Amino acid sequence: MTASTALIQIQDLTKKFDEQQVLAGINLDVQEFDLKVVMGPSGCGKSTLLRCINRLVEPTSGEIKFRGQSTLAPTVDVRALRQSIGFVFQQFALYRHLSVLENVTLGLRKLRGMTALQAKEKALFELNRLDMSTHCDKYPAQLSGGQKQRVAIARSLAMDPAVVLFDEPTSALDPVMVREVAELFNRLRREKVTMLCVTHDLTLARMIAQRVVYLEKGVVKAEDSFENLASSHPDSEVRSFFGSDSGFSKK
Ligand SMILES: Nc1ncnc2c1ncn2[C@@H]1O[C@H](COP(=O)(O)OP(=O)(O)OP(=O)(O)O)[C@@H](O)[C@H]1O
Numbered sequence: 001m002t003a004s005t006a007l008i009q010i011q012d013l014t015k016k017f018d019e020q021q022v023l024a025g026i027n028l029d030v031q032e033f034d035l036k037v038v039m040g041p042s043g044c045g046k047s048t049l050l051r052c053i054n055r056l057v058e059p060t061s062g063e064i065k066f067r068g069q070s071t072l073a074p075t076v077d078v079r080a081l082r083q084s085i086g087f088v089f090q091q092f093a094l095y096r097h098l099s100v101l102e103n104v105t106l107g108l109r110k111l112r113g114m115t116a117l118q119a120k121e122k123a124l125f126e127l128n129r130l131d132m133s134t135h136c137d138k139y140p141a142q143l144s145g146g147q148k149q150r151v152a153i154a155r156s157l158a159m160d161p162a163v164v165l166f167d168e169p170t171s172a173l174d175p176v177m178v179r180e181v182a183e184l185f186n187r188l189r190r191e192k193v194t195m196l197c198v199t200h201d202l203t204l205a206r207m208i209a210q211r212v213v214y215l216e217k218g219v220v221k222a223e224d225s226f227e228n229l230a231s232s233h234p235d236s237e238v239r240s241f242f243g244s245d246s247g248f249s250k251k
């Protein structure tokens, strides 16, 4: 991969559910080590976009390239693709009957073929990185929302993905957790984890995003820093979307 090739390149991506045009020609790049945030009104297609990237949803037309190669070709190994492109779901999707440690080791053993010992070592490393090593033997029901989210992130990072996709990482959390999540994201970015994050949360976006992509009616309407979108974007609707954050408004 040359320095100029984006890790993920999305070109003219469209998706129709029956007659409903949800994505109408998305163009978007994610560079290695980016922490890019996608925002936009409810129903504008943010989750659908993320789901197309790791083939949970099949696009109607267009192209998605990962490291320069199409992810949509019939020969693509979708399971391998999903190891390279991690996904952290809104509700964390942990296995309730497995401990924290087992939630993280499962994929390492089943998908990466590690021995139990190798998987445990790797899982402990990732849980420790997310300050969760003291909770290894607990079950998901015994964890707070923020702790569950850390386990879900540890589970994703354990697969050594090239990029992690997040769909609404703070929506199942108490508002006071947002700052903590923002700090975690910023730390992961310093550790060179590439991330693409869909969120409604203006406070989170403002605290983490290098670039914000604003989707509207299935297309990328704007892409810029949070501050520029809020203060100087030519479209007043875009400015008001980003300016309505009470934490950001210049009172
Ligand atoms: N599997 C599906 N089948 C049919 N329609 C779908 C499906 N998934 C999404 N849609 C429709 O596509 C549109 C976009 O949905 P999507 O979940 O991508 O929006 P979103 O931007 O993530 O919204 P929110 O901010 O509320 O999470 C919605 O109108 C939704 O009803």
Ligand SMILES: [Mg+2]
Binding pocket: 046, 047, 048, 167
């Ligand atoms: Mg969504």
